[in-house]
Amino acid sequence: MFLLEVDGCSNYKVLSEADRAQGNAQSPHGKSDIGLKTGWYRFQGAAGDRMPDKCVLGYRCGTEYPGWLNGTHPTVAEGVVTRKVCYNRIYWNCCRWSNSIKVKNCSSYYVYELQRTPWSNTRYCGNGGAGKLP
Numbered sequence: 001m002f003l004l005e006v007d008g009c010s011n012y013k014v015l016s017e018a019d020r021a022q023g024n025a026q027s028p029h030g031k032s033d034i035g036l037k038t039g040w041y042r043f044q045g046a047a048g049d050r051m052p053d054k055c056v057l058g059y060r061c062g063t064e065y066p067g068w069l070n071g072t073h074p075t076v077a078e079g080v081v082t083r084k085v086c087y088n089r090i091y092w093n094c095c096r097w098s099n100s101i102k103v104k105n106c107s108s109y110y111v112y113e114l115q116r117t118p119w120s121n122t123r124y125c126g127n128g129g130a131g132k133l134p
Contacts, residue, residue, distance in 0.1 A: 008040030008080075008113060009106035015126060016045030019062035022052050023129015031062035033123045038115040040104075041124075048128030050110050051103075055086070055094035061125035065089050065096065067117065068125055069103070076105045080113075087122045097122065 018024065019031065020043075043050055053073060056066040065087040074081040083103050086095035102113035114124055 008102075008104050008111035012040040012042045012111045014044050015041050015124070016043070016047050017062075018046035018128070020047040020123070020126050021128030022048070022056045022060050022066065022068070022125045024062060025057075025060055026062075029059050029062060029064050030121060031123050032120050033067075033114070033117040034120050036114060036116045036124075039113070040111045041114050042109055042111050043126040043128075044109075046128055047126030050127050051085075051112060052125055052127040055088055056125050058089035061123055063123035064121040065119070065123070066125045067123060068094075070095060070098065073110055074103055074105045076107055078105070080104045085124065087117070087119075 051069045053069045056068045060066045067085045067087050070086040071083040080102050082100050084098050087097045088094045099118050104111050
């Protein structure tokens with residue numbers, strides 16, 4: 001039996017919601033990716049163009065525990081890499097909880113093989129609105 005590997009660069013879903021941006025501090029903070037279907041995703045639009053790779057403050061991106069990429073984005077030559085996503089909350093360290101994802105550089109953008117987040121009130125964030133925190 002052959003397992004067909006999906007090319008994330010040509011077969012992905014888009015995450016573009018403005019409330020998913022790391023600069024979004026608006027209430028409510030109850031959104032979660034706990035029900036997210038496993039697959040390749042690309043950040044676009046108001047959400048930003050990639051996952052942030054620096055600690056995101058708690059109560060951002062429409063959730064209590066925002067998820068950010070703890071590691072560098074890969075080069076095209078590196079292919080698909082495994083990275084850790086950390087979830088932060090105010091007054092705790094920047095990596096209170098974590099899970100692993102895959103990341104691929106598609107030359108002009110990145111895709112992420114995401115699965116449901118480990119807990120409720122955890123969500124993958126985009127880098128939109130960086131530097132615009134109140």
